[in-house]
Amino acid sequence: MKTGIALDIREVRKTFILSHSGAASLKTALLWWKKANREKLEVLNGLTIRVKHGECVALVGRNGAGKSTLLSLISKIYKPTSGEIVVDGRIAPLLELGAGFHPDLTGLENILYNGMILGLSRKEVLERTPQIVAFAELETHIDTPVRTYSSGMQARLGFAIAAHVDADILIVDEVLAVGDYSFEKKCYDYIDEFRRKGGTILFVSHNPDSVRRVADRVIWLAKGQVKMDGSVETVLEAYLAAGEER
Amino acid sequence: MLADLKELWRFRELLWAMVERELRIRYKNSALGFLWSLLNPLVTVAVMWSVFTFLLGNNTENYSAYILAAYLPFLFFNMALLDSAQSVLGSLNVVKKVYFPREILPLASVIGNFIHFVLALGVFFMFLFGVWAFTGFQVAPFTWRLVALPFLLIPFFALVVGCSLLISALNVFYEDVKYILSVFLYLLFFVSPVMYFSETVRSALAGRANGALIETLYHLNPVATFITAFRKVLVPPGRIEIIQDGVAVKVPPAPFDYTMVGVACVVSFVLMVFGYWVFNRMKWRFVERP
Structure with a gap:
């Protein structure tokens, strides 16, 4: 298995243009004076993360913190507005199981x-x-x-x-919650085996149990930036405490 | 753009798999899938031929072959554009979840339709052999000009690729593009010599002021030029009946117009490069469409 940096995310920004007009059509493109109501949404604000080969990183954060956007950027579905993402190795994105089935x-x-x-x-x-x-x-x-x-x-x-x-790198977006109990166990067994062989995992989860089960590092994203980065218990505790305060 | 081409080459196996999938879905659910898909052009041509021969009384020799030789390439253009217009938009759920070069989607539609077109040309030659046997082995089923066929297929393919890339990219952001496209294709059928002949156009314009100019403008439509060229390459020349000064006369087909076909080839390749350039500029924003 590989060693060194698996994922190098440098100063990545991602801005989306929000449209309130709904469906895309030529009409909206031609009515240029209505473009004033286009809002910009900054999802990621200069994010810098380094993941080494063999690490298993969980991303936590509230809805809209930029977790899924980050996974999509790493999977080359979006291009960053600025910044750079360097990936060493082959990625298997598990953003939605069976999305490409006909x-x-x-x-x-x-x-x-x-x-x-x-x-x-x-x-x-x-x-x-x-x-x-x-x-x-x-x-x-x-x-x-x-x-x-x-x-x-x-x-x-x-x-x-x-x-x-x-x-070499598995990108998982809350997809393990599907299937029955025995299949879920099979998935976890596979992930354990994958980690044992030195594979790198980056996953998003809202379930503290599965984070504890799999991850050895947790990154807390808030408003498109890294709020906290460290060992599972420290970050998870802080994150859960912050959630209860509200 | 070179980097994009390199990436496309890396994914060439996926492109072939998608072409295969396209054809498989098209011919699926019926053992006679391929023959069914040929029914449309054959019935259409049979109707056009009956109308022109019996109702309008046109006596052009080899008329059904002439129509078929023009209608098959037109149908390829038509179907490839309609399919590829929806190709990216229809796969947006995949595009949002997995990375692969997005141009594979319209290209697979075009190549799938192209293979279908080439297969249909095979049936067309069987048809010519049938006519040959039926008419007592008089008109040979093909001429030496057939060797030029690949040199027509390649630029025509390039033309379709260029248009498809443009339309599939635009249709992601402006969904009305496909409605405009279907009207445009309907009109294109009438301004291209499918039912009639470029010789008819020439004789109708002959007496007019600016007739030559209008004829050149007419042939600047690359589809019209290619269709005429396909006819000359595919069909053994039969005399064409046109109306001259109110009288029906039979004339031999006009010679192959190398200049106009050359212009059409250049236009096609330029369009292909332009289409690919536009597509590459837009493809990263597909997932971010409003």
Whole structure:
């Protein structure tokens, strides 16, 4: 496994333009004098975070603190307004399980297609397909279209694919709360195994128990900045105390 | 832009997988999927041919082949643009969750439709062979000009890629683009020589002031120029019936217009580069659309 800095987030800012006009249309583009009601929303305010290889970092913070935006920026879904994000290694983003599934294709076809979206080659996906199917426990349904799956089955398949891309860095956004108890246990087992092998994890959670269970460092985000960064108990205690004060 | 191309190359396997998926969804749920999708052009051409031959009394030789040779490329242009207009917007939920070069989405629509177009051309040649056998082996099913076909397919493909990239990017921010597009494509059908011939246009404009200018303007529409060129390459020349001074006369097809096709090629490649440039400038803002 790799050593050194896995994620280097330097002075990252992200500003969104808020539109109150609703749907996008040519009309709104042409009515230039109405652009005055466009607001800017600063979600991240010069964030600097360094994560070493092998660390497991939990992000906590209130809604709107910028946690999900940060994960999206690391996953290259957004471009930062300013600043730089340097990633060393392959990322597996688990922002929403099964987001890329096509309902009319079978589970097997979706594995191929989703695995390739996550950066595997066709050959690699085909080699791993049996393991993915076994992990998702979908042997009997794998040849039926995904639209016939329950949401739990879709989430299982989504997690199984992401678990098999051989990522160096796992980006998780509160997705472990899906599936039944035994599958949840399987996910945690996978994460433990991933950590044991020296993988890096960055995850968002509102559940203090899962933070304690997995993380070895907690970063508290508030108003787009790092409010506190340190060991699990210190930061979590401060964060929970701040939550009760309100 | 070079960096974007490099990134696209890195994801080329995903692009092929998406093309495959596109075709699979299109032909899915019916064993005769491919044949079903050919039904539309064949029925349309059969209707056009009947109307022009029986109701309007046009006696152009090889008429059905002429219409088909023009309608298939037109349909490719039409379908590729309509599909790619929705490609990014329709996959926005994926785009918001996973990174991959966004241009893959419209490109997969275009390539999927292009493969369908090439397959349809195969059926077109079967049709020509059928006509050949049916007419007692008189008109040969193709000429030596067929070797020029790839040199037409490539720039025409470039034209469609350029337009698709522009439209798919714009449609993310302005959803009315696809409505404007469908009206535009409907009108384009009439200002392109699908049902009629560029020879008809020439003879109608011959006596007029500025006739030559209007004809040049007409052919500055690259779709019109390409369709005429496809006809000349694909169909063995049959005499075309046009109206001259109120009398129907049959004339041999006009020679291949190298100048106008050359202009159309240049326009197509410029549009492709421009479309890719615009798309790359806009693609990072797709997820932030209002």
